[in-house]
Amino acid sequence: MLNVGKIEEGFVLDHIKAGKSLELYHHLGLDKLDCTVAIIKNARSNAMGKKDILKVECNINTLNLDVLAFVDPDITINVIKNGEIIEKKSLPLPKEVKGIIRCTNPRCISTIEQELPQIFYLADDHRAIYRCRYCDAAYNPNGITG
C-alpha cells in the first residue's frame, strides 16, 4: 500500500467508500483547520476492492468525528498518539446532524424558508433512521448525494 508519511498525533480514517474522502474532508471541516491532511483515493483493499483513506495530523481533541458514523458507519477510525495506534474507535450514531444533508420533501418548510439550518434528528437508533427536524420526513441515503 502507498505510504504517506507517519503521523505523530491524529487520525487515520480507513475503509472509506472509494470516492467519498473529499466529501468527508468537508463534513469534518478539515478545509477550515490548519493541519496536515493526506487524502488517499482508490487504495486497493482486500475487503472492499477499492477504498479511500484520510490521514489527519492534529491534536486528537480538536477534531469532532461524530458525523462520521452518520456519513458511513463502516469507516474505521484509528487514533494515533506518539506515532502509535492507541485506539480503534467505533462511534455511535450522532443524535443530530446539522448542515450535512438537505430535506428532499417538497412540502417541507425548509424548501422555501430562507436561511433555515438543515437539521436531522436520530429517530430510530436501531434502524438508523434520521428525520427532518421540521417535517419529520425520513432521510433517504439513496436520494441524496451529500
Added chain:
Amino acid sequence: MRHLITPLDFSVGELDRLFDLADDMREHQERYAHLCDGKKLASLFYEPSTRTRLSIETAMLNLGGRTMGFSDAGSSSAAKGESVADTIRTVSCFADIAAIRHPKEGAATVAAQFSRIPVINAGDGGHQHPTQTLTDLLTIRNLKNRLSSLTIGLCGDLKFGRTVHSLVNALARYQDIRFVFISPPELRMPDYITEFLDDRGIHYEEYIRLEEVIGKLDLLYMTRVQRERFFNEEDYVRLRNFYILDAEKMSLAKNDMFVLHPLPRVNEISVEVDNDPRAAYFRQVQFGVYVRMALIATLLELV
C-alpha cells in the same frame, strides 16, 4: 414559554390536567368568561381552514380575549414573500398568543423557534394537526370515561390521513389500547406507524371490510376515502361501500360504540346515522372548542 406543535409536546399527565380544565370550562363556562380579558390571539392562516380558525377564535372569545389575523395567504405579508420567521417575530410584538396554519410541513416548528409568544400549530400541511388530536382525546375521554383499555377502529384512508396518524401516536401512550385498522389495501397504515406499534408491543389488526370487525369496537374513527387516492376506478367502485357507515353496519356495532369523524364529512357516514345516539361527531366539534380554551389558558399560564 410553551408551544403546541405536536400532540406529544404534552405528557400524559399534562394532558390529564388540560382535559380536567376543559371539562371544568364546559361545566362552568361563566367562571372563565374574563380569563383572557385584554389578551389578543393572532390567527395566522396561510391557507383557509374555516372550521379550525372559527374553533380557535371562538375559544379565545369565550375566554374574554380578542382575535386578529388573516385567513388566507393572499391577504397577508406572506403574499409579498415574507418568511414565517419574520412574520412571527413581528406578530410577537402585537399579540399574546398565535395560532398558525400553513401548507408547508414544519412551518409551526419554525414559527415556534423564532417566536416570543406561545404558538399553536393549527395544521402544517399533511404533517400535524395537534388541536384536532387533543379534541379527539377529550371527546373519547368524555364518551368512555377513560383513555385506556379501548379497542379503537380507524377506518378509511389510513395512508394519507394525518389525523389518524397523530391519534394513533397519542393513544399509544395509554395502557391496553388495541387498534383495528380498516382500509383498502392501497390506503393501509404506513409502515412507520406499524413499526412504531411493533416496537412497543402494541396490539393492532388490519381489515379490509368494516362490517367484519365493527362488532368488536369500543370506538370507530371514520375518515374519508377519496376517489383520487385509488389506483383505478374499478377498485374504487368495488371497495367504496366497505367504508361507508350506514344504519345497517351500525346495527352490528355495540350499543356503546361511539362514532367520531374529524369533519368535514362527505358521504362516508350516511345522514341516517346522524340521529343514532352513538354518532358523536358533532359533539366532537363542541369538545374542540373547550379543549382549545383550555389550551389557550394553559399556554398563557393563566390557570
